Amino acid sequence: MVVLFCACGAAPYRGEEGQSVRVELPQYSPDEDIVEHMGYTASYNHTTLCPDWVAWELTAEECRGTNEQGRQFSRDPDIEFPKASREDYSNSGWDKGHMAPHAEMKWSLQAMAESDYFTNICPQDKVMNAQAWRKIEDLTRRLALRHGAVYVICGPVYDSVEHRHIGPACVHVPDRFFKALAVRGGEGFNAVGFLVENNRQTGSPRSYAVTVDSVEAVVGRNLFPQLPEAVEAAFDWNDWK
DNA sequence: CGGCCCTAATTT
DNA sequence: AAATTAGGGCCG
Numbered sequence: 001m002v003v004l005f006c007a008c009g010a011a012p013y014r015g016e017e018g019q020s021v022r023v024e025l026p027q028y029s030p031d032e033d034i035v036e037h038m039g040y041t042a043s044y045n046h047t048t049l050c051p052d053w054v055a056w057e058l059t060a061e062e063c064r065g066t067n068e069q070g071r072q073f074s075r076d077p078d079i080e081f082p083k084a085s086r087e088d089y090s091n092s093g094w095d096k097g098h099m100a101p102h103a104e105m106k107w108s109l110q111a112m113a114e115s116d117y118f119t120n121i122c123p124q125d126k127v128m129n130a131q132a133w134r135k136i137e138d139l140t141r142r143l144a145l146r147h148g149a150v151y152v153i154c155g156p157v158y159d160s161v162e163h164r165h166i167g168p169a170c171v172h173v174p175d176r177f178f179k180a181l182a183v184r185g186g187e188g189f190n191a192v193g194f195l196v197e198n199n200r201q202t203g204s205p206r207s208y209a210v211t212v213d214s215v216e217a218v219v220g221r222n223l224f225p226q227l228p229e230a231v232e233a234a235f236d237w238n239d240w241k
Numbered sequence: 242c243g244g245c246c247c248t249a250a251t252t253t
Numbered sequence: 254a255a256a257t258t259a260g261g262g263c264c265g
Contacts (some may be wrong), residue, residue: 072246072255095247103245130246131263138245138264202263245255252257 022152024055027222035078039111040100048172049084050122053155054099058144065106076117084118106128123173132201154179175177176231178215180223192235
C-alpha cells in the first residue's frame, strides 16, 4: 500500500470534511505499483511495461511555467524492474507517447525530467499523438487556464488479447487511449471523458468525447471516486469547447 | 510564425 | 549519458 501525498505543491481540493482530497486519483488496489512524481502519479504495469493510468492536477500557474529542457527518456529509478527502454521504441514505428505531457511540466526542470520516465510513456501512433491526442492536450491546458485547475487521468486500453508488442522487452501496444477531465464549476464539478483509437486519428476533441461513465466501463475502475456519481453520467460539450 | 508532438544522427 | 543539430507535420 502506498500512502499518497500531494507532491506537486499545488493547493489540493478540500472536500466537505475539510480534509485534503486528490480528485485526480482513481480507485486503485494495494497490489498496484504506484509511484509518485512531482507532476504526476502513475500505476506501472510490469506486464504491459506501460502505465495502467497516470493522474495529475494541472493548475493555471503550472501552465505558465517557462523552463526549457529537451526530452530525456530514461528509466524510472522508483520502479524496481523498469523493463521498457529507448531500445524498445526506436525504429519501432511507434512514438514514445507521454501520458502526462512534457509541456505541462515547465514549472520544474525535475518535473520535466520525470515526465520522460518510461513510467509515463506508451507506444502511440505518430499521427494520433501529433494530432488527435495533442488537441485534447491543448484543450486540457486551456481548461486549466480558464478554471484555475483541471484534474486529469489517462492511460492505455487493450481491447484485443493478441495486441501487438514492440522491442526486445515486448512493450504492449495499446488499442486505444482514455482520458478523463474534471473541473470545478459554479455548482460543483464537471467531468468529461475521451476514447481515442491508437491509429491515424486526426479528429477534434469533441469527436472523441464521451461520458466518464463510458470510460469507466471500458477501463474497469472508478476514475473519480471523490466526485458524485451524477457528475460522471453526462456532459454538455458547451462546458468544454 | 511559435509551440507542440515527435524522429534520428552526431558530438562531447 | 547528455547535449546538440537537423528534420517533419499540424495547430492557433
